[in-house]
Amino acid sequence: MMELNEALYTTRAMRRMRPDPIPQEVEARILDAAIRAPSGGNSQQWRFVLVDDGQTKAQLGPWYRQHVAWAWDTIYRDRLDVARDDPDDPDNAALLRMQRSVSHLADNFEQTPLLMLPFVRSDVAGESIFPAVWSAMLAARADGVGSALTTLLNRSQDEVAQLLGVPPDRGWRLACCVAFGYPRGRWGLAVRRPAHEVAARNRWDEPLGYEIPEPLW
Amino acid sequence: MMELNEALYTTRAMRRMRPDPIPQEVEARILDAAIRAPSGGNSQQWRFVLVDDGQTKAQLGPWYRQHVAWAWDTIYRDRLDVARDDPDDPDNAALLRMQRSVSHLADNFEQTPLLMLPFVRSDVAGESIFPAVWSAMLAARADGVGSALTTLLNRSQDEVAQLLGVPPDRGWRLACCVAFGYPRGRWGLAVRRPAHEVAARNRWDEPLGYEIPEPLW
Numbered sequence: 001m002m003e004l005n006e007a008l009y010t011t012r013a014m015r016r017m018r019p020d021p022i023p024q025e026v027e028a029r030i031l032d033a034a035i036r037a038p039s040g041g042n043s044q045q046w047r048f049v050l051v052d053d054g055q056t057k058a059q060l061g062p063w064y065r066q067h068v069a070w071a072w073d074t075i076y077r078d079r080l081d082v083a084r085d086d087p088d089d090p091d092n093a094a095l096l097r098m099q100r101s102v103s104h105l106a107d108n109f110e111q112t113p114l115l116m117l118p119f120v121r122s123d124v125a126g127e128s129i130f131p132a133v134w135s136a137m138l139a140a141r142a143d144g145v146g147s148a149l150t151t152l153l154n155r156s157q158d159e160v161a162q163l164l165g166v167p168p169d170r171g172w173r174l175a176c177c178v179a180f181g182y183p184r185g186r187w188g189l190a191v192r193r194p195a196h197e198v199a200a201r202n203r204w205d206e207p208l209g210y211e212i213p214e215p216l217w
Numbered sequence: 218m219m220e221l222n223e224a225l226y227t228t229r230a231m232r233r234m235r236p237d238p239i240p241q242e243v244e245a246r247i248l249d250a251a252i253r254a255p256s257g258g259n260s261q262q263w264r265f266v267l268v269d270d271g272q273t274k275a276q277l278g279p280w281y282r283q284h285v286a287w288a289w290d291t292i293y294r295d296r297l298d299v300a301r302d303d304p305d306d307p308d309n310a311a312l313l314r315m316q317r318s319v320s321h322l323a324d325n326f327e328q329t330p331l332l333m334l335p336f337v338r339s340d341v342a343g344e345s346i347f348p349a350v351w352s353a354m355l356a357a358r359a360d361g362v363g364s365a366l367t368t369l370l371n372r373s374q375d376e377v378a379q380l381l382g383v384p385p386d387r388g389w390r391l392a393c394c395v396a397f398g399y400p401r402g403r404w405g406l407a408v409r410r411p412a413h414e415v416a417a418r419n420r421w422d423e424p425l426g427y428e429i430p431e432p433l434w
Contacts, residue, residue, distance in 0.1 A: 004219045004359050008352050009253045024427060031412040031425075032433040036226045037351065038366060041293070041315060044410055053419040076258070098258060126343015127350075127368050127393055134254065134348035135225050142221050149255060151344050165421040176344055193261055195248040202270040204382040208248075210241060216249040 014146025017181025033139030146183030231363025234398025250356030
């Protein structure tokens with residue numbers, strides 16, 4: 001039993017995991033929570049492939065490492081250069097911590113106890129799969145299981161589909177990959193820009209009308 | 218205070234709402250829960266525009282009704298024809314109930330107490346906004362506030378952006394629209410295909426290895 005807000009506020013990305021397997025009853029709770037989430041028109045055009053087999057993980061691992069390396073070299077390149085020049089700045093320090101954490105997951109990808117690869121059909125914006133994915137991560141949190149969501153494996157969409165034997169003619173698309181495992185780190189509030197800085201009322205440039213300087217949980 | 222699983226299992230779409238306004242402290246909890254959700258690289262490239270102004274709702278309403286009519290005529294046309302011919306079949310009855318419920322929201326769109334229009338930047342799959350959107354809906358549930366998510370307004374993406382004064386040159390994209398209000402209906406478990414029918418282990422066509430015939434909450 002866990003209070004909703006504790007889960008919503010403290011389910012931060014956990015990329016350093018112990019190799020202990022996830023018990024079947026915990027896995028079942030994760031899956032059953034996922035399928036309770038909404039999807040457009042309740043269409044449930046989703047499939048959840050769980051991977052706990054060493055051989056399959058050994059195929060996925062190099063792809064993930066390749067795309068992580070790509071991300072550092074492209075999306076994150078300029079910000080990482082800046083961060084390494086001034087690592088004491090809080091934002092830079094956070095970015096460098098994130099890089100170490102992602103690199104740790106990449107280096108140890110094959111030791112991840114459980115991967116979930118959700119596939120979705122005819123879903124443009126992600127509205128019919130990411131509520132389910134987030135429900136799975138929240139349900140895992142209630143059982144003390146950490147998780148980390150990545151879309152980098154989507155760059156090997158076709159190879160992943162072939163590896164898993166996804167039928168090629170039905171429009172199934174890999175939505176993301178979620179790694180699950182008992183965390184080495186601690187649960188806690190992640191740093192966020194406060195809501196009043198990213199919310200507006202009725203017009204883009206109109207203030208919300210109040211401030212939320214501290215977390216409400 | 219609400220238990221996590223109660224929220225995950227019973228937050229079904231609520232499209233029949235009372236006109237009562239959402240108190241500011243409830244709205245603040247909804248927003249603050251949203252921004253605690255994960256986003257790719259913790260980038261938080263999101264903005265949440267709340268709409269509670271009658272004039273703005275009066276602009277959005279006709280667009281929503283137009284796209285709802287379009288959806289019945291296109292995406293849902295064949296299934297609705299089948300359903301009207303055999304309305305006693307459980308799947309057909311569910312579809313017709315959904316149509317009535319969406320039509321009710323469309324007809325009464327301007328009376329929705331609060332709309333949330335989340336915008337996102339550089340997010341392809343929706344992984345960096347729909348966890349936040351679902352957290353907002355779950356937090357609302359804990360306060361007894363119902364919600365309904367639609368992506369139909371995205372079809373008027375440009376008109377909505379212009380109406381709200383979204384700067385055109387920064388790549389902001391409307392992710393969806395969430396209607397919030399105190400529900401007339403009851404909370405409860407929605408019908409879903411059981412997890413073992415939509416999950417597989419290691420290969421697309423390999424069974425999960427166990428069944429989950431009844432909800433685990």
